[in-house]
Amino acid sequence: MLLTIDCGNTNTVFAVFSEKGEILGQWRASTRNGRTTDELGIWLKHIMLQDKIEPIIKFAIIASVVPDNISTLVNLCSDYFGVKAMVVGDASVPSGISTLIDNPSEVGADRICNAVAGHNKYGGPLLVVDFGTATTFDVIDSKGNYCGGTIFPGINLSLDALHKGAAQLPRVGIKKTETIIGKNTVSAMASGIFWGHVSMIEGMIERIQEEFGEEMEVIATGGIGKLFYETCKNIDGYDENLTIFGLYLIFSNINSDR
Secondary structure: OEEEEEEOOOEEEEEEEOOOOOEEEEEEEEOOOOOOHHHHHHHHHHHHHHOOOOOOOOEEEEEEOOHHHHHHHHHHHHHHHOOOOEEEOEOOOOOOOOEOOOOHHHOOHHHHHHHHHHHHHHOOOEEEEEEOOEEEEEEEOOOOOEEEEEEEEOHHHHHHHHHHHOOOOOOOOOOOOOOOOOOOHHHHHHHHHHHHHHHHHHHHHHHHHHHHOOOOEEEEEEOOHHHHHOOOOOOOEEOOOHHHHHHHHHHHHHHHOO
């Protein structure tokens, strides 16, 4: 079995794949610095057994946008599962795609995984919109090359900034409001955050397609991506497991060459 680990700024997703590429189990933990190998190892083994998955891991691969957490995750794989983890971004772990930007090392490992999985599943040209701590837009051409993208503060980040930066504004949840014009502070904030983000997404998709010069399929992923897929008029689909499937593909492609 293959253990894939997608470490984002907010959450870390662990998934176990069978040899046939089926997801046997998937679990999410909050990402925070200072967590020890033992904390994660004991928790992960326990939850795997709870879900009736024998923790017999033969391989592991990691994508992390939090550099300080990589060593902990690598140690987790070696200490608790007895495997040496591959890390996306290392020279010894080729992604299998070309990165056509000024400094390829700047591209987050999660965005590389999304590009690999997106091209494999949907072809190209393709635009992947990932709703995480940041909302990212990534362009993949018809050959599977990563062509660049944009980064925008995520909706939760925007909510936190609004709450912390304005003394009289409360913290509100993310929801699709029935009306855009709010009749009180909370409804005005909820509407502004949600529909403002929708307008940004739809506008950015239009501008990116215009600049790229070709129509492209648009796929959403990330924790709250489904909500915006159901609302935005120019998002074609939602793929919850795009990043971890990209990890699976990168691992599979490397091993098929050996």
